[in-house]
Every structure is written in C-alpha cells, then in structure tokens.
Amino acid sequence: MIASRTEHRGKAAEKALAKAGDVQWHGVDVADAKSVARLLDALMQRHGRLDYAFNNGGSGGRGAAIGTMTEEAWRKTIDGYLTSAFLCMTAELRVISKSGAIVNNASVDGLRGYPFPGGAAYSAAKHGVIGLTRSAALECAQSGPRICAICPGWVDTPPVANLIKRDKAAADAIVKQTPRGRIGDPDEIAAAVLWLCTASFAVGTVLAIDGGYMA
Numbered sequence: 168m169i170a171s172r173t174e175h176r177g178k179a180a181e182k183a184l185a186k187a188g189d190v191q192w193h194g195v196d197v198a199d200a201k202s203v204a205r206l207l208d209a210l211m212q213r214h215g216r217l218d219y220a221f222n223n224g225g226s227g228g229r230g231a232a233i234g235t236m237t238e239e240a241w242r243k244t245i246d247g248y249l250t251s252a253f254l255c256m257t258a259e260l261r262v263i264s265k266s267g268a269i270v271n272n273a274s275v276d277g278l279r280g281y282p283f284p285g286g287a288a289y290s291a292a293k294h295g296v297i298g299l300t301r302s303a304a305l306e307c308a309q310s311g312p313r314i315c316a317i318c319p320g321w322v323d324t325p326p327v328a329n330l331i332k333r334d335k336a337a338a339d340a341i342v343k344q345t346p347r348g349r350i351g352d353p354d355e356i357a358a359a360v361l362w363l364c365t366a367s368f369a370v371g372t373v374l375a376i377d378g379g380y381m382a
C-alpha cells in the first residue's frame with residue numbers, strides 16, 4: 168500500500184507497480200493522526216495484517232538561516248519530517264506483526280549539520296527521527312517488531328534534481344561531497360530498505376546509504 172498526499176504521483180506509482188501484485192494508493196497526510204489511522208484501518212480491512220512499513224513521508228516550511236527562520240516554518244518542518252514518523256509508528260505498532268519491521272527514512276543530515284544555509288530545521292527533524300528510531304527499537308527489541316532507519320545521502324529525487332538544475336554551484340558541491348562521484352538512485356535506497364526489512368538481527372540499526380559521504 169502506498170500513501171501520499173499527491174494523487175497523480177500516487178496513482179502513477181500504483182500503475183508502475185501493478186505488475187508486482189496487489190498495489191493500492193491512499194491519499195494520506197502523514198502529519199495528521201486521523202489521516203494515518205484511516206490508512207491503517209483500510210490496510211487491515213483489505214489485507215488483515217501488516218508485516219513491513221517504510222515511513223518516508225515528509226514536507227517542510229520555507230528554509231531560512233536559523234536567525235531569520237519563522238516559527239511557522241520551523242513547526243511545519245518538524246511536523247512534516249519528525250511528528251509524521253512518530254504518528255505513523257504509533258499507528259503501525261498497534262497492528263504490525265511481531266516478526267515484522269518498521270524502517271524510518273532519516274538522512275545523512277540527521278548525522279551531521281546541514282551543509283548549506285537554510286536546512287537547520289530539516290537537520291533537526293532528521294536527528295529526531297534517528298533518536299526516535301533507536302529509542303523505539305530498544306522498547307520493542309524483545310517483543311518485536313524490529314525498528315531501524317536509513318540515512319540516504321543525495322539521491323536523484325525531484326527536489327534534488329530541481330536544486331541541481333537551478334544552482335550549478337550547489338550541484339558541484341553535492342558531487343564533490345560524495346566520494347562515489349555521483350548522487351544516488353532511488354532503487355539503491357529501496358534495496359537498503361528491503362534488506363533491513365529482512366535482516367532479522369538488525370535492531371535499531373541506522374544505515375547510511377550515501378556513496379561514502381559520511382566516511
């Protein structure tokens with residue numbers, strides 16, 4: 168099941184994955200507890216169980232230097248990237264199989280400060296996702312499910328592609344920061360998520376998938 172706010176992108180993903188089996192998109196605001204609860208209700212009604220969850224939703228306020236950032240932008244970013252992970256996890260933990268796994272999407276920006284001005288709130292939120300993941304993983308370590316996180320580096324997603332297109336200096340800096348010499352592909356991140364879903368001794372693991380960025 169795929170959850171997102173944007174219908175045309177959700178439907179496109181649903182269509183692209185249709186050959187893999189029973190795929191369904193639901194319109195969900197992951198920063199709203201009632202919206203998340205409706206998703207889990209729909210999932211349980213259709214499938215009767217949840218084995219694996221990947222919490223990858225997020226949205227933020229307008230980036231700004233920390234001294235000029237508005238409270239509204241700060242709260243929107245924290246809610247979009249951190250509160251959303253908390254709301255999804257609490258809903259998932261009520262129904263997920265004890266042998267299952269939850270993987271949260273953090274970021275290399277949760278392991279160090281944001282490299283450009285304007286990303287302090289995002290970095291703070293991703294640091295929070297890592298702390299939330301590790302704490303929840305310890306709570307569930309013996310009874311299950313397993314809870315882990317991935318920390319992607321720069322990946323070829325629409326926001327990153329747009330940044331690279333409009334700011335050559337940023338594009339050069341991004342590639343220079345990555346020892347691999349290129350940004351990542353979404354499929355490379357998906358492979359890491361799938362591995363954590365089946366790595367039965369991975370508990371509280373925070374896995375950097377970053378082309379050597381944090382090395």
